[in-house]
Amino acid sequence: MSASQTREHWELLPGAGVGALRFEMSRADVADTLRACGPPKQAGGPYGQEEFADGVSVFYDAGTLACVALDAVTGPQVLLAGFALASRTPPQGHQFLLNYAAEQGSCLLYTPDGSLALTDLGVLLRSQDVGGVRMTRPLFVKEDWLESEYYRDHLPLEGAPAAPPSPWPRA
Secondary structure, eight states: OOSSTTOOEEOEETTTEETTEETTOBHHHHHHHTGGGOSOEEEETTTTEEEETTTEEEEEETTEEEEEEEOTTTSOEEEETTEEOSSSOHHHHHHHHHHHHHHHTOOEEEOTTSOEEETTTTEEEEEEEETTEEEEEEEEEOHHHHHOHHHHTTSOOTTOOOOOOOSSOOO
Protein backbone atom coordinates (compact mmCIF):
# COMPACT_ATOMS: atom_id res chain seq x y z
CA MET A 1 0.00 0.00 0.00
CA SER A 2 1.24 3.50 -0.63
CA ALA A 3 0.33 6.88 0.71
CA SER A 4 -1.86 7.40 -2.35
CA GLN A 5 -5.62 7.46 -2.45
CA THR A 6 -5.73 3.63 -2.34
CA ARG A 7 -4.95 3.74 1.36
CA GLU A 8 -7.62 2.06 3.49
CA HIS A 9 -9.58 4.17 5.97
CA TRP A 10 -10.44 2.69 9.34
CA GLU A 11 -12.87 3.99 11.93
CA LEU A 12 -11.75 4.79 15.46
CA LEU A 13 -13.86 3.09 18.11
CA PRO A 14 -12.78 4.86 21.32
CA GLY A 15 -11.87 2.37 24.00
CA ALA A 16 -12.94 -0.59 21.85
CA GLY A 17 -10.50 -0.75 18.93
CA VAL A 18 -9.99 0.48 15.40
CA GLY A 19 -11.31 -0.70 12.04
CA ALA A 20 -12.51 -4.29 12.37
CA LEU A 21 -10.09 -4.97 15.23
CA ARG A 22 -11.46 -5.03 18.78
CA PHE A 23 -9.44 -5.15 21.97
CA GLU A 24 -9.50 -8.56 23.67
CA MET A 25 -9.75 -10.40 20.29
CA SER A 26 -7.75 -13.63 20.21
CA ARG A 27 -4.73 -14.06 17.94
CA ALA A 28 -6.83 -16.35 15.73
CA ASP A 29 -9.61 -13.73 15.44
CA VAL A 30 -7.07 -11.00 14.59
CA ALA A 31 -5.45 -13.22 11.94
CA ASP A 32 -8.87 -14.07 10.49
CA THR A 33 -9.88 -10.39 10.45
CA LEU A 34 -6.64 -9.35 8.73
CA ARG A 35 -6.40 -12.40 6.44
CA ALA A 36 -6.38 -10.19 3.33
CA CYS A 37 -3.09 -8.78 4.62
CA GLY A 38 -1.48 -12.24 4.52
CA PRO A 39 0.10 -14.18 7.37
CA PRO A 40 1.65 -12.20 10.22
CA LYS A 41 5.37 -11.95 10.84
CA GLN A 42 6.33 -12.57 14.45
CA ALA A 43 8.27 -9.52 15.64
CA GLY A 44 9.15 -10.76 19.11
CA GLY A 45 9.50 -8.30 21.94
CA PRO A 46 7.73 -8.35 25.27
CA TYR A 47 4.18 -8.03 23.89
CA GLY A 48 3.78 -10.89 21.43
CA GLN A 49 3.97 -8.41 18.56
CA GLU A 50 2.85 -9.48 15.10
CA GLU A 51 3.31 -7.44 11.94
CA PHE A 52 0.91 -7.79 9.06
CA ALA A 53 1.40 -6.53 5.53
CA ASP A 54 -0.07 -3.13 4.76
CA GLY A 55 1.46 -1.45 7.81
CA VAL A 56 -0.55 -3.01 10.64
CA SER A 57 1.23 -4.15 13.82
CA VAL A 58 -0.64 -5.72 16.72
CA PHE A 59 0.35 -6.34 20.33
CA TYR A 60 -1.11 -8.90 22.71
CA ASP A 61 -1.58 -9.16 26.45
CA ALA A 62 -2.17 -12.71 27.70
CA GLY A 63 -3.08 -13.76 24.15
CA THR A 64 -5.65 -11.03 23.46
CA LEU A 65 -5.36 -7.84 21.43
CA ALA A 66 -4.18 -4.84 23.47
CA CYS A 67 -2.75 -2.39 20.91
CA VAL A 68 -2.86 -1.67 17.18
CA ALA A 69 -0.09 0.42 15.60
CA LEU A 70 -0.44 1.73 12.06
CA ASP A 71 2.53 2.59 9.87
CA ALA A 72 2.82 6.30 9.05
CA VAL A 73 2.77 5.67 5.30
CA THR A 74 1.61 2.14 4.51
CA GLY A 75 -0.95 1.59 7.27
CA PRO A 76 -4.65 2.36 7.07
CA GLN A 77 -5.61 5.98 7.72
CA VAL A 78 -7.78 6.89 10.70
CA LEU A 79 -9.53 10.24 10.96
CA LEU A 80 -10.38 12.01 14.18
CA ALA A 81 -12.80 14.92 13.69
CA GLY A 82 -11.78 14.94 10.02
CA PHE A 83 -8.03 15.06 10.79
CA ALA A 84 -5.82 12.30 9.36
CA LEU A 85 -3.76 10.93 12.27
CA ALA A 86 -1.02 9.29 10.15
CA SER A 87 1.54 10.93 7.87
CA ARG A 88 1.53 14.38 9.47
CA THR A 89 4.50 16.18 10.90
CA PRO A 90 4.72 15.64 14.67
CA PRO A 91 4.07 19.35 15.37
CA GLN A 92 0.89 19.21 13.23
CA GLY A 93 -0.29 16.07 15.02
CA HIS A 94 0.45 17.46 18.48
CA GLN A 95 -1.26 20.77 17.77
CA PHE A 96 -4.35 18.96 16.50
CA LEU A 97 -4.49 16.79 19.64
CA LEU A 98 -4.02 19.82 21.87
CA ASN A 99 -6.82 21.69 20.08
CA TYR A 100 -9.07 18.63 20.10
CA ALA A 101 -8.53 18.10 23.83
CA ALA A 102 -9.29 21.75 24.57
CA GLU A 103 -12.50 21.68 22.51
CA GLN A 104 -13.75 18.25 23.61
CA GLY A 105 -12.47 18.17 27.18
CA SER A 106 -10.32 15.12 26.46
CA CYS A 107 -7.54 14.02 28.79
CA LEU A 108 -4.00 14.57 27.47
CA LEU A 109 -0.84 12.74 28.42
CA TYR A 110 2.75 13.39 27.33
CA THR A 111 5.06 10.38 27.37
CA PRO A 112 8.79 10.51 28.14
CA ASP A 113 9.68 10.20 24.45
CA GLY A 114 7.67 13.35 23.61
CA SER A 115 4.61 11.55 22.23
CA LEU A 116 1.11 12.74 23.05
CA ALA A 117 -1.98 10.69 23.91
CA LEU A 118 -5.69 11.31 24.25
CA THR A 119 -6.21 8.85 27.07
CA ASP A 120 -10.02 8.84 27.01
CA LEU A 121 -9.96 7.83 23.32
CA GLY A 122 -7.07 5.36 23.56
CA VAL A 123 -5.03 7.24 20.94
CA LEU A 124 -1.26 7.54 21.26
CA LEU A 125 0.53 9.52 18.55
CA ARG A 126 4.13 8.38 18.05
CA SER A 127 6.48 9.48 15.29
CA GLN A 128 8.29 7.39 12.71
CA ASP A 129 11.24 8.13 10.43
CA VAL A 130 10.17 7.98 6.79
CA GLY A 131 13.05 8.69 4.44
CA GLY A 132 14.69 11.08 6.88
CA VAL A 133 11.44 12.89 7.69
CA ARG A 134 9.50 12.38 10.94
CA MET A 135 5.81 11.55 10.43
CA THR A 136 3.03 10.71 12.84
CA ARG A 137 2.20 7.08 13.52
CA PRO A 138 -1.02 6.42 15.45
CA LEU A 139 -1.39 3.69 18.04
CA PHE A 140 -4.73 2.59 19.44
CA VAL A 141 -4.33 1.18 22.92
CA LYS A 142 -6.66 -0.48 25.40
CA GLU A 143 -7.26 1.64 28.49
CA ASP A 144 -5.26 -0.27 31.09
CA TRP A 145 -2.19 -0.35 28.82
CA LEU A 146 -2.41 3.38 28.15
CA GLU A 147 -2.70 4.05 31.89
CA SER A 148 0.34 1.87 32.64
CA GLU A 149 3.72 3.60 32.34
CA TYR A 150 5.36 0.26 31.66
CA TYR A 151 3.20 -0.64 28.67
CA ARG A 152 2.62 2.86 27.32
CA ASP A 153 6.26 3.92 27.42
CA HIS A 154 7.53 0.74 25.79
CA LEU A 155 5.07 0.47 22.93
CA PRO A 156 6.61 0.81 19.47
CA LEU A 157 9.27 3.47 19.55
CA GLU A 158 10.87 2.67 16.20
CA GLY A 159 13.62 5.20 15.89
CA ALA A 160 11.83 7.70 18.11
CA PRO A 161 13.90 10.79 18.75
CA ALA A 162 15.22 11.30 22.24
CA ALA A 163 12.81 13.10 24.52
CA PRO A 164 13.47 16.82 24.78
CA PRO A 165 15.31 17.79 27.95
CA SER A 166 13.06 18.66 30.85
CA PRO A 167 12.92 22.35 31.78
CA TRP A 168 12.62 21.25 35.43
CA PRO A 169 15.73 20.61 37.50
CA ARG A 170 16.20 17.10 38.84
CA ALA A 171 15.79 16.67 42.58
